[in-house]
Amino acid sequence: MRKIMITALGAAALAGGSGYAAAQDTTAAPAGVTGDMTIELSQVPPAVLMVADRHMPGFKVTSADVDLGEDGMMVYEVAGTDMDGKNVELDVHPDGRLDEIEREIAMGDVPEKVSKLMKAYLADFQPTKIELSQRSDMAMVYEFEGTHDGRDVDVEISAAGDMILIVDDNAA
Structure with a gap:
């Protein structure tokens, strides 16, 4: 991980x-x-x-x-x-x-611009856990754990919607 x-x-x-x-x-x-x-x-x-x-x-x-x-x-x-x-x-x-504070949230708490960015990159992503992360540099990031095409995937999207990081947990 x-x-x-x-x-x-x-x-x-x-x-x-x-x-x-x-x-x-x-x-x-x-x-x-x-x-x-x-x-x-x-x-x-x-x-x-x-x-x-x-x-x-x-x-x-x-x-x-x-x-x-x-x-x-x-x-x-x-x-x-x-x-x-x-x-x-x-x-x-x-x-x-x-370093960081992570609060578990519901999909309904995710801003529309973040949800749209998620759908643009991973249309069929199914989140199993969503957290709002406040980092030490004061950056706010939405962190998603879930599945995409049958694979475990972690996704981080900045609150501003200007950064997305997708990590395939199954990759070696």
């Missing part, structure tokens, strides 16, 4: 106020973590949970994963529900830098 890692901006100051980030090793994975894996909530650094609380008031954390990219950079994926009960995932570096 493909992952896009974006250099995060700004949220590191949140952790710095408590002095926590300076005292914590922010590059080491929790004990026993060697790759992408689910971890116990107790293994999530307080700086990561503080970022989640700051950006998603009322967020209820239900699970956490650690992803180690090819470059060795670690990102915590903290998943849960927002105040409305919708699924949300925050991708946060151990020092509190925010």
Whole structure:
């Protein structure tokens, strides 16, 4: 599966106020973590949970994963529900830098220009999951997972409708 890692901006100051980030090793994975894996909530650094609380008031954390990219950079994926009960995932570096917030949405929440672009490129695409992604650079992107011609496909379309990325998950 493909992952896009974006250099995060700004949220590191949140952790710095408590002095926590300076005292914590922010590059080491929790004990026993060697790759992408689910971890116990107790293994999530307080700086990561503080970022989640700051950006998603009322967020209820239900699970956490650690992803180690090819470059060795670690990102915590903290998943849960927002105040409305919708699924949300925050991708946060151990020092509190925010990478991305993904909110699960319905097809009816997708702007018409994004839907039209999808249909222009993949007329028979059947989405099984749709998320609105706010990235660290403030870009808003609609992410779709689903099938096209019997193949698993991921599609990303910018909110402005000026970028589309189509990835065949079955390709080697």
